Amino acid sequence: MKKSELVKEIKEKGTFLCVGLDTDIKKVPECVKGEEDPIFAFNKAIIDATAPYCVAYKPNLAFYESMGVKGWISFEKTIKYLNENYPKHFIIADAKRGDIGNTSMMYARTFFEEMNIDAVTVAPYMGEDSVTPFLQYDGKWVVLLALTSNKGSHDFQLTEDKDGERLFEKVLKRSQEWASDETMMYVVGATQGRMFEDVRKLVPNHFLLVPGIGAQGGSLEEVCKYGMTADCGLLVNSSRAIIYADSSERFAEVAAEEAKKVATQMAKILNDKQ
Amino acid sequence: MKKSELVKEIKEKGTFLCVGLDTDIKKVPECVKGEEDPIFAFNKAIIDATAPYCVAYKPNLAFYESMGVKGWISFEKTIKYLNENYPKHFIIADAKRGDIGNTSMMYARTFFEEMNIDAVTVAPYMGEDSVTPFLQYDGKWVVLLALTSNKGSHDFQLTEDKDGERLFEKVLKRSQEWASDETMMYVVGATQGRMFEDVRKLVPNHFLLVPGIGAQGGSLEEVCKYGMTADCGLLVNSSRAIIYADSSERFAEVAAEEAKKVATQMAKILNDKQ
Numbered sequence: 001m002k003k004s005e006l007v008k009e010i011k012e013k014g015t016f017l018c019v020g021l022d023t024d025i026k027k028v029p030e031c032v033k034g035e036e037d038p039i040f041a042f043n044k045a046i047i048d049a050t051a052p053y054c055v056a057y058k059p060n061l062a063f064y065e066s067m068g069v070k071g072w073i074s075f076e077k078t079i080k081y082l083n084e085n086y087p088k089h090f091i092i093a094d095a096k097r098g099d100i101g102n103t104s105m106m107y108a109r110t111f112f113e114e115m116n117i118d119a120v121t122v123a124p125y126m127g128e129d130s131v132t133p134f135l136q137y138d139g140k141w142v143v144l145l146a147l148t149s150n151k152g153s154h155d156f157q158l159t160e161d162k163d164g165e166r167l168f169e170k171v172l173k174r175s176q177e178w179a180s181d182e183t184m185m186y187v188v189g190a191t192q193g194r195m196f197e198d199v200r201k202l203v204p205n206h207f208l209l210v211p212g213i214g215a216q217g218g219s220l221e222e223v224c225k226y227g228m229t230a231d232c233g234l235l236v237n238s239s240r241a242i243i244y245a246d247s248s249e250r251f252a253e254v255a256a257e258e259a260k261k262v263a264t265q266m267a268k269i270l271n272d273k274q
Numbered sequence: 275m276k277k278s279e280l281v282k283e284i285k286e287k288g289t290f291l292c293v294g295l296d297t298d299i300k301k302v303p304e305c306v307k308g309e310e311d312p313i314f315a316f317n318k319a320i321i322d323a324t325a326p327y328c329v330a331y332k333p334n335l336a337f338y339e340s341m342g343v344k345g346w347i348s349f350e351k352t353i354k355y356l357n358e359n360y361p362k363h364f365i366i367a368d369a370k371r372g373d374i375g376n377t378s379m380m381y382a383r384t385f386f387e388e389m390n391i392d393a394v395t396v397a398p399y400m401g402e403d404s405v406t407p408f409l410q411y412d413g414k415w416v417v418l419l420a421l422t423s424n425k426g427s428h429d430f431q432l433t434e435d436k437d438g439e440r441l442f443e444k445v446l447k448r449s450q451e452w453a454s455d456e457t458m459m460y461v462v463g464a465t466q467g468r469m470f471e472d473v474r475k476l477v478p479n480h481f482l483l484v485p486g487i488g489a490q491g492g493s494l495e496e497v498c499k500y501g502m503t504a505d506c507g508l509l510v511n512s513s514r515a516i517i518y519a520d521s522s523e524r525f526a527e528v529a530a531e532e533a534k535k536v537a538t539q540m541a542k543i544l545n546d547k548q
Contacts, residue, residue, distance in 0.1 A: 062384070107339065
């Protein structure tokens with residue numbers, strides 16, 4: 001999907017919500033556990049219910065891999081279902097991959113050729129040749145980790161070099177030599193608050209994928225105040241707070257209500273911004 | 275596997291070779307392509323042929339994932355085969371994972387609970403809480419990326435902070451607060467040459483997993499000169515130079531010859547060191 005198409009979707013629907021499909025077999029409601037493929041059944045119900053309120057879905061690979069072959073089958077079925085039924089939704093494989101060139105190329109093949117996924121999250125630690133193999137596909141995206149939402153983000157990402165440049169800033173700068181804002185986005189955690197100002201100084205036009213509202217405690221208002229651009233420039237993710245909002249037979253309905261709540265806030269913010 | 279057991283294996287067999295099972299369906303010999311599961315058939319033949327010359331196997335997940343569900347089946351069969359037939363060989367899942375705590379826990383569950391793998395490679399960018407969930411399992415290991423073998427390793431890993439400490443050194447230091455040399459190893463690329471001296475100043479006793487000899491051009495002699503400890507302290511990996519040494523029906527035999535050549539060099543180095 002091209003950047004202009006994503007922006008168009010956001011403006012038309014008045015939402016920049018990304019629903020995180022972090023589907024844990026230990027957390028899905030009892031009522032889907034009897035299904036042949038409970039993970040896919042759960043995802044399908046969540047997708048159908050939340051699609052009007054979001055523009056993107058982000059399955060985190062860890063949750064599928066933890067179930068081995070079965071999990072991969074559920075993952076592939078979910079991607080296929082999205083592609084067939086919701087082709088305008090942006091799909092992000094949250095995989096946080098990154099390896100030597102030869103190997104990153106294999107990962108890129110998996111996500112972009114085998115499955116028709118729009119974007120993959122990539123870790124920057126191994127540098128340029130671990131990232132560029134993901135950039136060879138037209139209309140596909142790298143979402144590079146910059147400043148993550150977790151406590152450990154402070155361990156290395158904030159390290160200042162001799163000139164006072166922090167590691168996440170170096171990542172934002174260097175990586176712009178590899179790709180433009182048409183094929184690269186960055187992960188910046190909602191929990192980072194005012195740091196969005198610093199991020200925007202370096203990447204004024206890039207889309208940011210923002211995890212950390214909901215269960216992790218980040219604030220949507222703050223993220224938008226400091227991170228929003230004229231093109232919106234944000235995909236704000238919520239996983240647990242939406243998909244596990246209810247564990248009864250009404251789980252999908254309640255997930256839709258939660259997604260709608262966030263989308264309503266988002267519509268207001270987008271409207272105020274204009 | 276405990277550190278003492280690994281050291282014992284290395285000393286008894288006179289080798290510290292790790293064979294990288296980076297099995298690419300596009301590169302396996304014609305003669306296995308007709309098999310029902312050509313990836314597993316190839317791995318099985320390579321394992322049986324090279325087992326006397328190595329103490330570890332390291333399948334890189336990218337190669338399996340690139341084939342989706344089929345690839346995961348081959349991967350699981352390979353791990354099961356190793357566990358059942360070569361329980362003394364150390365198994366490293368080269369996955370370079372790392373995510374927020376909640377998610378890293380899922381990855382740990384996959385590799386350590388679902389499959390009986392000894393170690394997982396983990397990327398440090400997201401800090402402490404992305405790594406520690408992998409450390410909750412007795413006898414299991416984290417192999418943390420420190421100084422990788424690729425060109426891009428220079429992009430961020432060598433960045434100096436205000437006190438002249440480079441990022442990989444910070445990773446080596448900070449991570450020792452999370453785990454001891456009984457559960458943590460580090461990736462240091464063979465292509466880094468004399469940098470092994472700097473690494474050893476910070477981690478004099480830890481095992482290092484060393485990729486980059488063979489196809490990537492690192493030197494075994496140099497790695498050992500600057501990186502070897504009294505306990506050996508090295509697992510030196512070779513993937514392509516061994517497993518793809520020949521593409522005829524003799525592929526496994528030739529792989530064994532290549533593994534034996536490296537093992538012979540290793541035995542001499544171990545012997546000279548004592």
